[in-house]
Amino acid sequence: MVHSNFLAxxxxxxxxxxxxxxxxxxxxxxxxxxxxxxxxxxxxxxHLHGKVTMQKNDVRxxxxxxxxxxxxxxxxxxxxxxxxxxxxxxxxxxxxxxxxRQALAQGTITLKPGILRLFxxxxxxxxxx
Numbered sequence: 001m002v003h004s005n006f007l008a009x010x011x012x013x014x015x016x017x018x019x020x021x022x023x024x025x026x027x028x029x030x031x032x033x034x035x036x037x038x039x040x041x042x043x044x045x046x047h048l049h050g051k052v053t054m055q056k057n058d059v060r061x062x063x064x065x066x067x068x069x070x071x072x073x074x075x076x077x078x079x080x081x082x083x084x085x086x087x088x089x090x091x092x093x094x095x096x097x098x099x100x101r102q103a104l105a106q107g108t109i110t111l112k113p114g115i116l117r118l119f120x121x122x123x124x125x126x127x128x129x
Contacts, residue, residue, distance in 0.1 A: 046100045047121035048092045049085075058113040066090065069111050074103060089127035092118070 022029045032040075052061055061069075063084045074080065080103070081093040094100040109116040 041123060044121050044123070046094045046097055048094070048100055048104055048118050049121055049125050050090045050092055050116050050118045052088045052090070052111065052114050052116050054088070054114040061111065061114055063090070066111070066116075070109070070116075073106070073109060077103060085125075085127040087127045089125075091121070 019030045019032070022031060052066065054060065063082060067082050070082070077094065077099045079095050080099065083091045083093070085091055092100075092103065094103065104118050104120070106118075109118070
């Protein structure tokens with residue numbers, strides 16, 4: 001979630017020391033410069049969002065289980081990362097635009113149980129809506 005020049009961050013991040021925090025309701029944010037913001041947005045050129053849809057009685061798929069299933073499907077893609085966003089949504093980070101496009105080109109992926117629908121990353125994505 002972005003508020004003007006504020007970027008929501010992972011509270012458990014192991015990054016270098018952060019600037020002073022700002023609280024917007026239940027969200028802890030840090031103020032960043034426009035240049036840092038633009039570098040972060042550019043880094044997302046190799047990201048996709050995904051939504052796992054399950055049948056009503058299916059057991060929920062953990063992030064680890066999802067990664068194991070996708071490793072067997074994306075055998076020619078290397079060093080990609082998956083981050084849970086909540087409500088069955090995930091962010092996928094790839095090493096290159098070519099790898100990202102190759103994953104996206106596969107369309108909807110049957111996971112058994114469930115299906116994964118990948119779509120292009122967008123800065124205003126909200127898994128809650």
